[in-house]
Amino acid sequence: MHFELTEEQELIRRTVREFAEKEIAPRARHVDETGEFPTQTFHKMGGLGLMGLPFPEAYGGAEADSISTAIAIEEVARCCGSTALAYAAHLGLGSAPIAMFGTEEQKRRFLAPAAGGEYLGAFGLTEPQAGSDAGATRTTAALEGDEWVINGQKMWITNAPVAGHIIVTAVTDKDKGKKGISAIIVPRGTPGLSFGKHEAKMGLRGSVSTAVLLENVRVPKENLLGERGRGFVQFLQVLDGGRIGIGAMAVGLAQGAYEAALGYAREREAFGRPIGAHQSVANMIADMEVGIATSRLSVYRAAWLKDQGKPFSKEAAVAKLYASEVSEKVCRDAIQVFGGYGYSAEFPVERMYRDTRLLTIGEGTSEILRGVIAQSVLGLR
Numbered sequence: 001m002h003f004e005l006t007e008e009q010e011l012i013r014r015t016v017r018e019f020a021e022k023e024i025a026p027r028a029r030h031v032d033e034t035g036e037f038p039t040q041t042f043h044k045m046g047g048l049g050l051m052g053l054p055f056p057e058a059y060g061g062a063e064a065d066s067i068s069t070a071i072a073i074e075e076v077a078r079c080c081g082s083t084a085l086a087y088a089a090h091l092g093l094g095s096a097p098i099a100m101f102g103t104e105e106q107k108r109r110f111l112a113p114a115a116g117g118e119y120l121g122a123f124g125l126t127e128p129q130a131g132s133d134a135g136a137t138r139t140t141a142a143l144e145g146d147e148w149v150i151n152g153q154k155m156w157i158t159n160a161p162v163a164g165h166i167i168v169t170a171v172t173d174k175d176k177g178k179k180g181i182s183a184i185i186v187p188r189g190t191p192g193l194s195f196g197k198h199e200a201k202m203g204l205r206g207s208v209s210t211a212v213l214l215e216n217v218r219v220p221k222e223n224l225l226g227e228r229g230r231g232f233v234q235f236l237q238v239l240d241g242g243r244i245g246i247g248a249m250a251v252g253l254a255q256g257a258y259e260a261a262l263g264y265a266r267e268r269e270a271f272g273r274p275i276g277a278h279q280s281v282a283n284m285i286a287d288m289e290v291g292i293a294t295s296r297l298s299v300y301r302a303a304w305l306k307d308q309g310k311p312f313s314k315e316a317a318v319a320k321l322y323a324s325e326v327s328e329k330v331c332r333d334a335i336q337v338f339g340g341y342g343y344s345a346e347f348p349v350e351r352m353y354r355d356t357r358l359l360t361i362g363e364g365t366s367e368i369l370r371g372v373i374a375q376s377v378l379g380l381r
Contacts, residue, residue, distance in 0.1 A: 033345075
């Protein structure tokens with residue numbers, strides 16, 4: 001076993017950390033309070049080559065490995081959860097499916113501009129009646145001549161209004177159940193494509209998550225992503241990779257809250273000594289360190305397996321489940337270390353706590369992931 005990062009991975013961590021501390025952290029509170037999408041931040045990230053980090057150079061990417069991608073998401077999340085969610089969704093959901101299943105033409109038309117930082121990508125899966133049960137998709141796509149005609153509604157779609165394309169799942173063969181679901185690429189500005197309001201959320205307020213409305217949306221039949229009827233299988237594979245990204249985001253948010261709590265525990269005094277010298281606070285700090293270190297190893301291991309071309313579905317579920325639940329506890333305990341100040345918006349830990357709360361829900365709830373893991377180890381349905 002070798003636990004050291006490569007020189008390239010270390011370089012990516014330093015580069016993203018320096019950028020995040022300089023460009024992202026100073027605006028994190030503003031982004032949270034106003035809900036303003038950090039457009040300029042993503043333009044700058046595109047200039048650094050971060051928007052196509054894991055994709056081939058031929059399509060504007062950097063051909064970095066999955067561990068490097070996890071590190072980049074982690075470092076962004078350490079400074080701003082909203083920016084990290086938009087970034088993770090762009091890489092893992094909005095762009096990766098085209099890299100995985102797209103034709104050469106689709107890669108050049110859609111992946112290249114997304115990877116090059118010209119725009120963000122989005123993935124439309126969740127519907128009002130189809131959340132954890134994604135196989136219950138009601139959006140339909142009918143082939144009329146040389147065009148798909150799409151009708152339906154998606155919800156909670158990250159990046160939707162700012163995306164250059166949205167990959168949507170739709171029923172193309174009603175009598176085939178899950179085997180009748182396909183994935184289709186819908187470009188920005190297509191007639192009939194519209195969006196709901198920017199949802200007012202508990203956290204991650206600068207991440208744009210809206211409903212997507214598709215009313216007689218017509219796209220060329222060539223926009224079918226992969227094989228017809230393989231959409232359900234495709235998005236399960238996409239979610240496996242996406243869970244590594246969400247796990248990395250959880251590690252980053254936990255790390256940010258931990259560092260803030262650690263500094264405060266060293267400086268704040270009570271009863272004549274730093275509060276970190278009191279066992280109750282010291283134990284919380286120790287538990288944070290244990291949880292974050294273990295979560296990070298779990299995320300990196302899932303990413304390593306992915307890079308090796310080995311099965312990683314269970315490991316991705318383990319990483320995302322554990323890291324997201326650890327992050328919630330770490331952020332909660334960070335508030336406790338700060339005491340009353342932790343409840344104030346003047347300090348970042350309350351924002352991190354609100355931001356991390358989504359991570360036990362999105363990309364597979366903790367309940368669903370426990371089912372995935374149990375099925376894998378038991379071999380039973």
